[in-house]
Amino acid sequence: MPTSQKTAPRPTPTPAPRLMQTSDPTAWQRLRSPEVLAPIVVGICILVAWELFVRITGLPPYLLPGPLLVLKTLGEEWNTLLPSLLITLQITICAFLAAVVSGLFIAVLFSQSKWIERSFFPYAVILQTTPIAAIAPLIIMWMRNNTFGALVVCAWIVAFFPIVSNTTLGLNSVDHNLANLFKLYNASRWQTLWYLRLPSALPYFLGGLKISGGLSLIGAVVAEFVAGTGGAKAGLAYQILMSSYNLQIPRMFAALLLITLSGVGIFVLLTILSNTLLKHWHESAIKLEN
Amino acid sequence: MISTTSNRVLELQQVGKVYRNGTIALQDANLAIAPGEFVSLVGASGCGKSTILRLIAGLGQPSTGNIHWDRPEQAQDLAFVFQDAALMPWATVLDNVRLPLTLNKTKPNQARATAQDVINLVGLAGFESAYPRELSGGMRMRVSIARSLVTTPQVLLMDEPFGALDEMTRSKLNSDLLHLWQQKRWTVVFVTHNIYEAVYLSQRVVVMAPRPGRIHAEIPIDAPYPRDEDFRTSPEYINHCRAVAAQLHTAMQDAESL
Secondary structure: OOHHHHHOOOOOOOOOOOEOOOOOOOHHHHHOOHHHHHHHHHHHHHHHHHHHHHHHHOOOOOOOOOHHHHHHHHHHOHHHHHHHHHHHHHHHHHHHHHHHHHHHHHHHHHHHOHHHHHHHHHHHHHHHHOOHHHHHHHHHHHOOOOHHHHHHHHHHHHHHHHHHHHHHHHHOOOOHHHHHHHHHOOOOHHHHHHHHHHHHHHHHHHHHHHHHHHHHHHHHHHHHHHHOOOOOOOOHHHHHHHHHHOOOHHHHHHHHHHHHHHHHHHHHHHHHHHHHHHOOOOHHHOOEOO | OOOOOOOOOEEEEEEEEEOOOOOEEEEEEEEEEOOOOEEEEEOOOOOOHHHHHHHHHOOOOOOEEEEEEOOHHHHHOEEEEOOOOOOOOOOOHHHHHOHHHHHOOOOHHHHHHHHHHHHHHOOOOOOOOOOHHHOOHHHHHHHHHHHHHOOOOOEEEEEOOOOOOOHHHHHHHHHHHHHHHHHHOOEEEEEEOOHHHHHHHOOEEEEEEOOOOEEEEEEEOOOOOOOOHHHHHOHHHHHHHHHHHHHHHHHHHHHHHO
16 A cells, blocks of 8 residues: 555545454453354353263273273373374374375366366265275385375365365356456456466365365374374374273273364364464455444 | 447347257347447346356357457457456455456556556455455455456446445445446446436447347437436436336337237
8 A cells, every 4th residue: 555545544445344443352352252152151051061971970990981081191191191192183284285285286277178077086985985994004014114204295185175076066166257357358368377276276275275285184093093003103093092992981082182173273273374364355364344 | 320330349140049949039139239348238037138248258169150350459358247247256456456466467566556456446446355255246346346347348247236235335336337438438238127327327228028038129328427426316217218218118018028
């Protein structure tokens, strides 16, 4: 914006729907909003009921440990569980990044030629629908010198499809009039991709990211399960397996809790990313006053 | 006198358009448009008025006949204003307006200056960094018009640009558009279903009939410019509206008797 514009106060677009940008709620207000409070209340009720159930029926901890015991075990086992958590997260993040890059690339390729899309899309579907537990042993065997790499490949196979399919849909969902406009101005293929198709696809891509983030974690854990207890670096699935062999059920629950919390964390981070990127223009991220 | 054959930007000769599903969108349309002329096409939906505009713009080829440009390079020198503003929701007003310059690789500084000029021209100064979502319908249409003017086109094709706006906004944009046209003297082909708008703006109103879409009548509006607000209440204006309405009426009766 030219400097001369900055001195004059910007006129307000009066008849337009006003946005809440100026009166953004503080973090504290947001924490007290019903969207946050309601699920927390439900969660606390379930945990209390669970704890009471375990105490009243006197269930032994190797059948079902109460939430307090799980928390206590998490504290005690933190030194062995944290390194495993970090390994699982490493696999997850590597697989996720690989899925984002490859998914985006494949989707752009699909959008550039109907023939490429027709020829290869079914194979992307096949890769997606093949149970990862069934092919993980093969991948781990083929890459037996690099277990970490093999686990990343397994998680990647699970995670990349939502990005491909969502982004392809987005790249093909361009506003008809805008497409005509680009045609009228003789926009090149790359200009149309960069200035029109990719921005149009952004909300779809971000939706794919949210699904794929969770799937990366699930893929990593499932692949670790299949890889079993071998290897020097062992993730959370290894800890769960070991705990179950030793009948340390509270420890198993503690590892499970870490996986769940990681999944929620990934989802929250990606939601924040999505809302930040779309806050000016997309319906999903706009807060209206009315 | 305006539409004589020697003095024209473009001429439609026996132009027809049949869609793949068999719909005859347009049949045997003959229309010559003079340089600097303001022509409106009016008619009910399905009469082929938008089809004519799209064919002129080169968005699709005529099934029959041809469109003759006096100077073929002018076919590239046109701008199109769509019914909905067709703005990029992710881009600011400034980025939307300078899109055509970005696409033809104008230097960024120059593009920004030119875009700023047309933004000022359409009365949107101060809204450069606003997003379309934050603007009213009328303002979005102004952005769309600014974008169409940024390449300084000779021919402006407008497809019911003010159709979705309320009456007050529409009449304000009408007089602003007319004011700009008198300064710049583009050739304007304006599609509308609003008789009053067509008569107020145009030098010539082309009445179209539906099923199949075709040109029914041409009515010259020989009132002088500038046309101010008083013109809208003058007997002359009312008479022209009446004439157009009568032609539209017979056009519809023809269609029903078919």
